[in-house]
Amino acid sequence: MKSRRFVLTFPPETTGEPITYNLIRKFDIMVNIVKADVTPGHIGHLVMEMTAPPGILNEGLEYIRGQNVECVPIDRRITYRKDMCIHCGACSAVCFAGALTMDRTTAELTFEPEKCVVCELCLTACPLKLFSIDLG
Ligand code: SF4
Ligand code: SF4
Structure with missing residues (x-):
């Protein structure tokens, strides 16, 4: 298991895809929302910690990025x-x-x-x- 923190940046025009729900249900990733600043029609930010085996975590990250959501690890x-x-x-x-x-x-x-x-x-x-x- 590996836990990492990420900043997700959502474009103003989101698809309405329930990303965190899907990460939990479809990928079996443990998700902890640390901070959320998301308003429809505006660029939004979400800070979350994801816990999963490395391979699963990478699949989850690919899924997030496939939704046109920027996802940057916090390791700087x-x-x-x-x-x-x-x-x-x-x-x-x-x-x-x-x-x-x-x-x-x-x-x-x-x-x-x-x-x-x-x-x-x-x-x-x-x-x-x-x-x-x-x-x-
Ligand atoms: S670091 Fe200081 S000078 Fe720079 S924006 Fe912040 S308050 Fe202003
Ligand atoms: S201090 Fe950190 S969180 Fe705040 S604006 Fe700068 S990089 Fe972003």
Whole structure:
């Protein structure tokens, strides 16, 4: 058995296919939804952990991608140049996972790496390009 976390990005025009249901019923994959941000008509994100033998997991991933849904494993790490941050909040505005937030009291950026799902939205959102991916 192998457990891995993935970020699924759904296009605005979804087929209505019950993907998580099918992963459980058809592929016998254990699915744990960690975070969901899906609204019909908009690009949606889902963070989920899947547990299954490696071969089955790969079949499930092929199935997901066959539905025109992007599926990226979370095995990378985001870092940023904290010393150069001007606390403009542009990155926290796009961070749906809640890893980047603005402290209401200090008006400073807070980064909680354990919440990061490596969606990479902050990479383009930051006007100073302070974020990068550590492939560890
Ligand atoms: S990659 Fe950036 S925007 Fe995405 S979850 Fe991590 S910190 Fe937030
Ligand atoms: S977008 Fe860049 S400069 Fe602005 S708060 Fe985020 S890290 Fe700092």
